[in-house]
Amino acid sequence: MEINLLEQIVIPIIKILFIAHLLIIGVMAMIWSERRVSGWMQDRLGPNRVGPQGLLQPIADGIKFLFKEDLIPNHVDKPLYVLAPAMLLVPAMITIAVVPFGNSITISGLEAPILLQIADINIGILFILAITSLGVYGVVIGAWASNNKYSLLGGLRSSAQMISYELTLGLAIIGVLMLSSSLSLRTIAVEQGAYPWKWNFLIHFPAFLAFTTAMFAETNRLPFDLAEAEQELVAGYHTEYSSMKFALFFMAEYMNMIVGSAVVVTLFLGGWHFFGLENLGGEGSILAGLISFAIFFIKTGIFLFVFIWVRWTLPRFRYDQLMNFGWKFLLPVTLTSIVVTGTLWVVVKENKQLWIGIGNAVAAFIVVAIVAGMLAMDNNSKSAVQSTPAAAPLRGLDAVE
Amino acid sequence: MTADQILFFIFGGVSLIGAIAVISFRHPIYSALSLIVTFFSQAGLFVLLGAHFVAAVQVIVYAGAIMVLFLFVIMLLNLGTLSAKGVLTGKLKGIAIVLGILFAAQGIYIAVNALTDTEVGSPEAIERAADLATNPIETYDIGILLFRDYLLPFEVTSLILLAALIGVIVLVKRENRVEN
Numbered sequence: 341m342e343i344n345l346l347e348q349i350v351i352p353i354i355k356i357l358f359i360a361h362l363l364i365i366g367v368m369a370m371i372w373s374e375r376r377v378s379g380w381m382q383d384r385l386g387p388n389r390v391g392p393q394g395l396l397q398p399i400a401d402g403i404k405f406l407f408k409e410d411l412i413p414n415h416v417d418k419p420l421y422v423l424a425p426a427m428l429l430v431p432a433m434i435t436i437a438v439v440p441f442g443n444s445i446t447i448s449g450l451e452a453p454i455l456l457q458i459a460d461i462n463i464g465i466l467f468i469l470a471i472t473s474l475g476v477y478g479v480v481i482g483a484w485a486s487n488n489k490y491s492l493l494g495g496l497r498s499s500a501q502m503i504s505y506e507l508t509l510g511l512a513i514i515g516v517l518m519l520s521s522s523l524s525l526r527t528i529a530v531e532q533g534a535y536p537w538k539w540n541f542l543i544h545f546p547a548f549l550a551f552t553t554a555m556f557a558e559t560n561r562l563p564f565d566l567a568e569a570e571q572e573l574v575a576g577y578h579t580e581y582s583s584m585k586f587a588l589f590f591m592a593e594y595m596n597m598i599v600g601s602a603v604v605v606t607l608f609l610g611g612w613h614f615f616g617l618e619n620l621g622g623e624g625s626i627l628a629g630l631i632s633f634a635i636f637f638i639k640t641g642i643f644l645f646v647f648i649w650v651r652w653t654l655p656r657f658r659y660d661q662l663m664n665f666g667w668k669f670l671l672p673v674t675l676t677s678i679v680v681t682g683t684l685w686v687v688v689k690e691n692k693q694l695w696i697g698i699g700n701a702v703a704a705f706i707v708v709a710i711v712a713g714m715l716a717m718d719n720n721s722k723s724a725v726q727s728t729p730a731a732a733p734l735r736g737l738d739a740v741e
Numbered sequence: 742m743t744a745d746q747i748l749f750f751i752f753g754g755v756s757l758i759g760a761i762a763v764i765s766f767r768h769p770i771y772s773a774l775s776l777i778v779t780f781f782s783q784a785g786l787f788v789l790l791g792a793h794f795v796a797a798v799q800v801i802v803y804a805g806a807i808m809v810l811f812l813f814v815i816m817l818l819n820l821g822t823l824s825a826k827g828v829l830t831g832k833l834k835g836i837a838i839v840l841g842i843l844f845a846a847q848g849i850y851i852a853v854n855a856l857t858d859t860e861v862g863s864p865e866a867i868e869r870a871a872d873l874a875t876n877p878i879e880t881y882d883i884g885i886l887l888f889r890d891y892l893l894p895f896e897v898t899s900l901i902l903l904a905a906l907i908g909v910i911v912l913v914k915r916e917n918r919v920e921n
Contacts, residue, residue, distance in 0.1 A: 462879060466797035470784075473805025477777070480809070484770065484816050490814065499809055506805075523880055675880070 347450055355458050359436055367594040374648050379650035379669035382653045389614035390500060413486075413580055417496045420485035425581070426587035430479025432595035438464040439602045440526045441611045446624035453624060456612075456663040457526060458631055464525040465517070468603060470512055476502045478592065479560075482576035494576025497566045497659065505564075511674040512551035515544045515681040515700070516607055519693070525603075534618070541608040543697045546704030547677045548608045555604060557666070558646025559596040564662060578630040585627045600722040601643040605636060609643075612636040623711060668711050676703045745789055751773045769779035769815045773808060780804040790870075 365490050372387075372395060379386025382413045388394040412418065429566035444458030461467060476499050478572045484493020517523060520531040532539045535667060541548040556708070557564040568576030578589045614634035657665065681696055759779035780803040787796035840880045887895050 461793065463793045463797050466794065470797045470805060473801055473809075476772075476805075477812075480812055480816070481770075481774070484812075496813070496816065499813060501808060503806065510801075519816055522890065690786075740819035 363595055366598045369708055370594045371398045377648045378652045405500055405533045405584050408583040410583040415487045417485040420481050424478050424482030425585045429588050431475040435471045435599045437470050438467050438525055440529055441636050445626055445629035460526045463522050463523045463689050474730040478579050486580035488580055491577050491579045492571045492582055494568055494573045501557055505554040508550050508554040508670040508674055513548050514678045516540050518681055525606050529606050532610045534613045534616045539610040544692050545701050546673050550674045556599045559600055563652040563657050566659055596637040597647050602641045605639045609639055672707050673704050676707050680708055749789055751784040756782035773811050777804050777808050792878050794883055
């Protein structure tokens with residue numbers, strides 16, 4: 341087997357280095373924008389002293405993390421305690437490998453066009469699900485190795501939460517896969533085409549909402565950050581961590597957000613497409629390749645802003661609310677979405693996308709109404725039981741639920 | 742040695758080391774983690790065989806879901822380090838010895854067969870393996886196999902899972918009724 345040095349080794353390495361660095365710079369940009377945006381939302385300034393507009397703040401943070409004493413408490417399980425941050429960070433970094441961040445560039449003299457993607461594998465979306473499901477070990481092992489009750493509680497909470505919402509995450513994409521009949525992220529992005537009304541977020545609107553919500557839960561972000569609820573658990577699973585080890589947990593969270601946004605953009609928001617702008621200068625030209633990358637970058641950025649926006653506007657869920665929401669609302673909605681998409685795909689002959697879109701929205705509405713009705717009835721019967729005099733004081737608590 | 746062979750020895754070696762570590766560690770958490778390493782490198786072996794879908798499912802189901810539940814239980818029960826003697830005492834020890842001998846016999850049988858089999862290592866077999874590596878089995882093909890050629894076994898398997906699911910729910914509900 342002949343190996344073409346330039347095409348099979350040099351170009352992939354350039355792509356990998358580019359994306360890995362972009363991810364780390366992206367984390368720094370996210371730290372800065374999270375603090376500035378939260379300041380803006382709360383009508384205060386946020387960090388603005390280091391560099392213009394405080395842009396160098398993440399570097400200052402990084403230096404501080406590096407120079408802080410790396411404390412390892414005596415009571416921890418040392419090997420696992422050291423391993424845990426890496427176990428969280430590595431899955432967060434490798435998932436980006438299969439996400440297409442732009443169209444392809446054709447350069448004369450090369451055998452194949454350069455795909456703006458590290459690896460276009462056939463099972464792309466399954467790869468992402470598989471690797472993200474490993475991220476939970478970092479949290480659980482870190483929590484357990486800390487040998488601290490608060491840490492362990494945080495770890496248990498987060499693993500239960502991640503397992504519950506992984507189901508929604510996996511089921512929500514089935515409809516998308518049915519329409520594009522491929523597991524490759526590049527094919528899914530290409531199938532959606534250039535125009536927003538053909539993108540998956542309209543056709544599979546309930547699944548899109550469910551997927552996004554599950555994504556928030558998977559990344560342990562507010563309103564689902566029960567694993568590190570400060571008022572209850574000090575800092576949750578990373579209570580015992582300091583210095584750069586804590587920073588690794590922190591970076592993994594932001595990397596998960598970036599990769600998650602990129603996946604949502606690819607699956608539901610048309611990837612690098614935007615009204616045909618991505619083909620400016622002819623498909624395959626360098627200009628078109630750069631524009632397609634810019635479009636993908638901007639879309640991901642907008643979605644990341646939504647992450648920050650949600651964090652600073654919504655309060656934290658309570659644990660039972662979190663579980664109820666995941667199992668009683670999101671799961672039925674995604675399951676119905678699969679059934680409706682499949683049925684309409686076979687039954688409807690013309691305008692399939694339109695009818696599937698309408699059918700999905702209506703079905704989701706009905707499911708949510710039924711579940712909400714059942715929960716309300718359940719609550720009513722509970723309060724009826726408790727209206728005996730002895731249980732009366734409890735009703736106040738029950739009403740809060 | 743080709744890249745495929747090097748990768749095979751890496752994945753195969755790691756999965757063996759992981760498997761030995763599972764039974765050597767005295768602490769259940771370490772054992773569980775070693776098992777995850779084994780599952781993961783087996784997924785790597787599947788990839789080398791061109792079975793990408795099976796590899797992904799291996800990681801999602803075994804490494805990602807089942808082992809998380811294992812860890813969960815171990816942590817909740819707060820199992821400590823096992824004593825030097827281990828858990829195998831009395832009757833269990835006898836059963837373990839019998840099973841171990843059977844298992845070792847199987848392994849030796851397979852190894853001897855593979856070494857004496859003329860088909861293994863023949864040019865045709867190597868060609869077939871190379872073909873699999875460059876043209877991986879598509880998810881489409883697995884779908885055709887599962888939902889057309891082997892539909893009945895597939896549905897029966899899902900019924901078994903459903904039965905287990907219902908059984909669990911019935912057991913939980915019965916306990917509730919007693920409490921009330």
